[in-house]
Amino acid sequence: MKKSICLSFLGLKGGSGKTIISTNIAYVLASAGNKVLVIDADPQGNATLTLSPKNKKDPGLFYPAMNEFLLDRGIGALDVIVTDTIDQNIHLLPNNLRAAQAALRIEPLVAIGQVMKRLQPIMQNYDYVIFDGRPEDAGLFINLAMICSDYVIVPIDGTYGASSLSALLDLIDDMKNWNAKLELLGVVLNHWMPQRIQAKQLKEYLKAQYPEVYVFNQTIPTSEQIRRTQVMGRTLPVVIGESISPSFKKLAKEIIKTIESREKEKNDQNTYLY
Ligand SMILES: Nc1ncnc2c1ncn2[C@@H]1O[C@H](COP(=O)(O)OP(=O)(O)O)[C@@H](O)[C@H]1O
Numbered sequence: 382m383k384k385s386i387c388l389s390f391l392g393l394k395g396g397s398g399k400t401i402i403s404t405n406i407a408y409v410l411a412s413a414g415n416k417v418l419v420i421d422a423d424p425q426g427n428a429t430l431t432l433s434p435k436n437k438k439d440p441g442l443f444y445p446a447m448n449e450f451l452l453d454r455g456i457g458a459l460d461v462i463v464t465d466t467i468d469q470n471i472h473l474l475p476n477n478l479r480a481a482q483a484a485l486r487i488e489p490l491v492a493i494g495q496v497m498k499r500l501q502p503i504m505q506n507y508d509y510v511i512f513d514g515r516p517e518d519a520g521l522f523i524n525l526a527m528i529c530s531d532y533v534i535v536p537i538d539g540t541y542g543a544s545s546l547s548a549l550l551d552l553i554d555d556m557k558n559w560n561a562k563l564e565l566l567g568v569v570l571n572h573w574m575p576q577r578i579q580a581k582q583l584k585e586y587l588k589a590q591y592p593e594v595y596v597f598n599q600t601i602p603t604s605e606q607i608r609r610t611q612v613m614g615r616t617l618p619v620v621i622g623e624s625i626s627p628s629f630k631k632l633a634k635e636i637i638k639t640i641e642s643r644e645k646e647k648n649d650q651n652t653y654l655y
């Protein structure tokens with residue numbers, strides 16, 4: 382049986398492209414026939430907005446959503462997961478601003494334990510589970526995403542550079558105490574304008590400062606089309622038809638390839654150990 386892979390798109394900076402990239406990668410994977418569950422781990426509800434059907438373009442309209450799932454132990458994953466999304470292979474655990482309040486009121490570790498108990502059994506039903514994270518430090522949602530995930534992908538805004546990457550790497554290291562399988566898969570350079578001198582400097586900086594960090598070869602350019610689709614609450618392919626943006630398609634391929642080689646490395650290590 383194919384293993385279910387859980388990916389988190391995280392970063393400590395808002396606006397770096399977590400939602401744009403995670404929702405478009407989810408769409409590319411789903412179009413290739415994979416069953417994908419997107420967990421919107423940001424009460425801003427941007428992924429919810431992007432992936433929800435045309436008649437439900439307000440994250441606040443979903444009930445029950447993440448808020449109810451966090452607070453009410455009687456709500457199972459199947460009660461909260463939405464199957465009517467922009468693609469039949471994408472299911473969505475919706476979020477909205479009500480969950481921001483809940484996150485302040487509840488004990489994070491208890492909440493994470495409760496949520497995992499109800500979430501983990503159904504994660505196996507999907508080829509990929511994708512968390513769209515929020516820019517917080519040690520908050521409930523980033524912890525939840527990291528405790529469930531196999532791999533973290535960090536989009537970096539190519540214009541502003543790698544601010545907070547070291548802090549995020551420390552957080553991932555810390556989190557390995559609770560989830561030993563957690564690994565950084567790599568960094569995606571978003572808003573990529575290779576002709577800019579800062580772009581070259583950023584690549585060199587990452588190589589020198591974080592030699593152990595994989596930087597995806599495929600970058601995402603700044604594009605008016607990308608910006609417009611999010612304003613409309615859509616993924617790129619839904620707006621521009623069949624021609625899925627080549628950069629997302631290529632990035633998805635590279636993500637899958639990188640996961641395969643990491644999984645192989647892990648298997649080889651296990652064979653060696655036992
Ligand atoms: N490559 C890009 N080209 C154009 N606009 C982008 C691009 N990446 C992100 N944006 C815009 O920047 C804003 C932040 O992106 P988003 O994916 O929501 O970031 P995050 O989820 O990390 O906060 C959005 O308005 C989005 O439309």
Ligand SMILES: [Mg+2]
Nearest residue numbers: 399400423427
């Ligand atoms: Mg976002």
